[in-house]
Amino acid sequence: MVEKVWVLILLSILVLHGDETLASDPDPIQDFCIPNPKFGAIKMAHLSILPCKNSSEASTDDFVFSGLKASGNFTETGLATIPVNPTIFPGINTLGMSFVRADLKAGGINPPHFHPRATEIAYVVQGSVYSGFVDSNNRVFSRVIEQGEVMVFPKGLLHFQMNVGEKPATIFACLNSQNPGLQKIPSAIFGSGINEELLEKAFGLSHKQIGSMRRRFDPKKVT
Numbered sequence: 001m002v003e004k005v006w007v008l009i010l011l012s013i014l015v016l017h018g019d020e021t022l023a024s025d026p027d028p029i030q031d032f033c034i035p036n037p038k039f040g041a042i043k044m045a046h047l048s049i050l051p052c053k054n055s056s057e058a059s060t061d062d063f064v065f066s067g068l069k070a071s072g073n074f075t076e077t078g079l080a081t082i083p084v085n086p087t088i089f090p091g092i093n094t095l096g097m098s099f100v101r102a103d104l105k106a107g108g109i110n111p112p113h114f115h116p117r118a119t120e121i122a123y124v125v126q127g128s129v130y131s132g133f134v135d136s137n138n139r140v141f142s143r144v145i146e147q148g149e150v151m152v153f154p155k156g157l158l159h160f161q162m163n164v165g166e167k168p169a170t171i172f173a174c175l176n177s178q179n180p181g182l183q184k185i186p187s188a189i190f191g192s193g194i195n196e197e198l199l200e201k202a203f204g205l206s207h208k209q210i211g212s213m214r215r216r217f218d219p220k221k222v223t
Contacts, residue, residue: 011040025096025177032095033094035086052093071103071170078108078163087180094128096177102171103162104129111186118180119155120173124148127169133159158185191217 036053055124065084072080080103086093096117100109104127122131124145132142133153144164145151153159154178161170189199190213 021211025179027096030094031055032058032063032091034062034090035093041209065089068172069099073103074103074108075106077111078105079110080104084175092178094178096178097174098180099174102161102173104161104169104171106163106166106168108163110168112158113182113184114156114158115153115175115177115180115182116156118151118175118177120159120175120180121172122152122173123150125170125171125172127138127163127167127171127189128165129169129171130162130164133157133162141200158188186213187217189217190214193218 030052033052034055036059037052038053038112065088067084068082074080074083081102083098084092085098086101092098102122110146118216121132122145122148125163126147129145130142130144132140134140135154135157136178161171190210196207196210196214199205203210205213
């Protein structure tokens with residue numbers, strides 16, 4: 001009888017916390033894990049495990065990244081990003097983090113998006129950026145954040161940014177997962193192949209308007 005009780009308790013814990021456990025990065029079991037390029041990554045549900053090389057082979061250079069000195073390539077929305085993960089910065093492997101440099105031209109935007117597996121904290125290096133997120137009750141939390149200020153975007157919540165200054169803006173953001181995931185709302189809706197009739201009914205748009213949106217956001221350029 002006692003054994004059955006313990007089994008029920010264990011099952012209850014797994015049910016209550018299983019999703020949280022599976023969705024989070026695993027805790028490191030050593031000081032660091034510099035990926036060994038001789039071996040390929042082991043693919044899991046939302047994470048690629050990179051086998052470590054011997055710690056005695058690690059060097060200071062493994063823990064230094066110099067790729068954020070200049071902006072990346074700008075998109076038509078006026079946004080340039082340089083995402084950093086263990087693939088290009090070995091030192092952060094298994095540390096449960098990743099980061100990104102984002103640059104916005106004057107008037108540029110970072111369209112509404114969310115990270116299903118990470119909370120993000122964004123620091124404004126320069127500029128004035130209208131930033132915010134929307135909670136599960138559709139309440140908007142937003143304001144203009146200036147140079148030296150920080151805003152946090154809770155895990156899985158839709159967030160956005162827009163440069164409202166007259167000069168370029170630069171943001172440095174850190175996420176608490178080495179594989180946070182990225183879902184861009186416009187592309188997810190109009191570029192994923194969702195049934196057109198459903199989209200017409202959901203958004204009150206015509207067939208022509210849906211087609212126009214799909215041509216803009218579908219990478220396959222549906223005609």
